[in-house]
Amino acid sequence: KAKIKTEILGQKIIYYKEIGSTNNEAKLQAAKGAREGTIVVSEQQGTGRGRLSRGWYSPAQKGIWFSLILRPGFLPQEAPKCTLMAAVAIAKAIFTITGIEVGIKWPNDILYNGKKLVGVLTEMNAEMDRINYIVIGMGINVNVSNKEMPEEIKDIATSLSEIKGETVSRIDLLTQVLAELENLYLLIKEQGFAPILKLWKQYSVTLGQDIKVIGVNETFYGKAVDIDDFGALLVDTGEKIERVLAGDVSIRKA
Ligand code: BT5
Numbered sequence: 101k102a103k104i105k106t107e108i109l110g111q112k113i114i115y116y117k118e119i120g121s122t123n124n125e126a127k128l129q130a131a132k133g134a135r136e137g138t139i140v141v142s143e144q145q146g147t148g149r150g151r152l153s154r155g156w157y158s159p160a161q162k163g164i165w166f167s168l169i170l171r172p173g174f175l176p177q178e179a180p181k182c183t184l185m186a187a188v189a190i191a192k193a194i195f196t197i198t199g200i201e202v203g204i205k206w207p208n209d210i211l212y213n214g215k216k217l218v219g220v221l222t223e224m225n226a227e228m229d230r231i232n233y234i235v236i237g238m239g240i241n242v243n244v245s246n247k248e249m250p251e252e253i254k255d256i257a258t259s260l261s262e263i264k265g266e267t268v269s270r271i272d273l274l275t276q277v278l279a280e281l282e283n284l285y286l287l288i289k290e291q292g293f294a295p296i297l298k299l300w301k302q303y304s305v306t307l308g309q310d311i312k313v314i315g316v317n318e319t320f321y322g323k324a325v326d327i328d329d330f331g332a333l334l335v336d337t338g339e340k341i342e343r344v345l346a347g348d349v350s351i352r353k354a
Contacts, residue, residue: 126167180331203305207346
């Protein structure tokens with residue numbers, strides 16, 4: 101706590117040695133009225149979640165598994181912006197602390213050499229046309245060893261310690277992530293989403309690629325051409341521009 105340099109984010113920290121999912125706990129806390137900036141951190145998650153009820157491997161003391169509660173004044177359909185904001189904040193913080201240059205894969209992955217280093221899971225509670233709360237869950241593989249990873253992710257995942265060949269301080273990285281998140285969040289409040297979008301595009305490894313969009317009901321191919329003001333991915337199929345919203349799709353290189 102001594103190292104925290106932020107004014108809002110992380111001023112209240114709810115810490116667990118072990119929990120099912122920090123996102124679930126943050127949603128409970130938010131529903132009970134936890135204030136903006138509250139974070140839920142756990143050393144380990146038993147049932148860490150990805151999107152579409154996928155799992156998130158969260159071994160004890162090896163990563164940063166945490167969730168941030170925000171209560172932004174924007175519209176429910178703007179919530180995906182939080183995912184992009186978080187990805188940019190984490191990418192910047194990783195560079196500051198480790199010197200590693202990462203890429204962002206739309207909407208919620210941070211990759212290094214095509215392997216997943218970070219996942220972001222944004223969940224929202226809205227009533228009528230107002231956001232009650234947003235929970236941004238972030239999973240960062242800090243000192244996770246590749247050898248110990250479950251078979252299913254061994255070939256697709258990596259960690260900062262695997263890349264650097266040495267352990268990385270989780271507390272230094274977490275405090276830096278909070279600092280970057282706060283900067284970007286205040287920037288959105290002052291200047292809207294445009295500056296974040298610009299930064300996001302600098303890190304993007306998705307734009308310009310031929311991709312396969314795997315939705316719940318349909319799959320299609322196209323070129324990822326842009327991101328719109330709501331954080332949706334615009335995909336040129338050759339016939340038309342499809343607008344793809346986060347949450348319900350996966351994308352792969354075609
Ligand atoms: C995500 O989902 O990438 C969002 C992950 C969010 C995790 C954080 S941790 C704190 C907070 N509390 C939670 O319960 N969740 C959040 P998605 O794009 O659906 O990717 C999930 C897929 O990533 C899985 O199906 C695996 O293939 C892969 N995967 C699982 N664990 C991984 C890990 N530790 N590192 C890299 N890839 C992983």
